[in-house]
Amino acid sequence: MTDSPTTPNEEQAPHADSVLDEGTYAVVKEPRSPHRLALDGSWHQISPRYVVSQLLQYGITIALLVAAVLVAVLVFDQTWAWIPGGVFFAILLFTVIILPRQARAIGYMLRSDDVVFRKGSSGSASSPSPTAACSSSTSPTARSTGPSGSPS
Numbered sequence: 001m002t003d004s005p006t007t008p009n010e011e012q013a014p015h016a017d018s019v020l021d022e023g024t025y026a027v028v029k030e031p032r033s034p035h036r037l038a039l040d041g042s043w044h045q046i047s048p049r050y051v052v053s054q055l056l057q058y059g060i061t062i063a064l065l066v067a068a069v070l071v072a073v074l075v076f077d078q079t080w081a082w083i084p085g086g087v088f089f090a091i092l093l094f095t096v097i098i099l100p101r102q103a104r105a106i107g108y109m110l111r112s113d114d115v116v117f118r119k120g121s122s123g124s125a126s127s128p129s130p131t132a133a134c135s136s137s138t139s140p141t142a143r144s145t146g147p148s149g150s151p152s
Helices: 008-020 049-075 079-105 140-145
Strands: 043-045 106-110 114-119 126-130
Touching (some): 079 106
Antiparallel strands (some): 043 106, 106 114, 114 126
């Protein structure tokens, strides 16, 4: 035992933060606006493997798009298929180019009673998600109105 009065949560917090940030991006971008929402806690980023997963998915989608356009043009002699194929290809290519920046802007903050998710470097797209468990034996109407039947 130590002489300093600490709670178990205070002793485990630094270790938990290091585990959550293991293998993530080195810098978490913080909003710079004077109108930003001040939150208590530290932001954590998602894994860089998310980018690899998304690039793989977009690569498969681009390969299917190219195959479909080539079949339409070469087999069915539909030369108009180049136009929508080119538009979709340009959109997918732009998405692939900005994907790493988008992934670095995604973050989450674990707080005592909820989890806050952030998507975007401006921090304007933050959404808290409560972590309190609801009883599965009560109906959604009963949970929202309370035990007396009146809204809580």
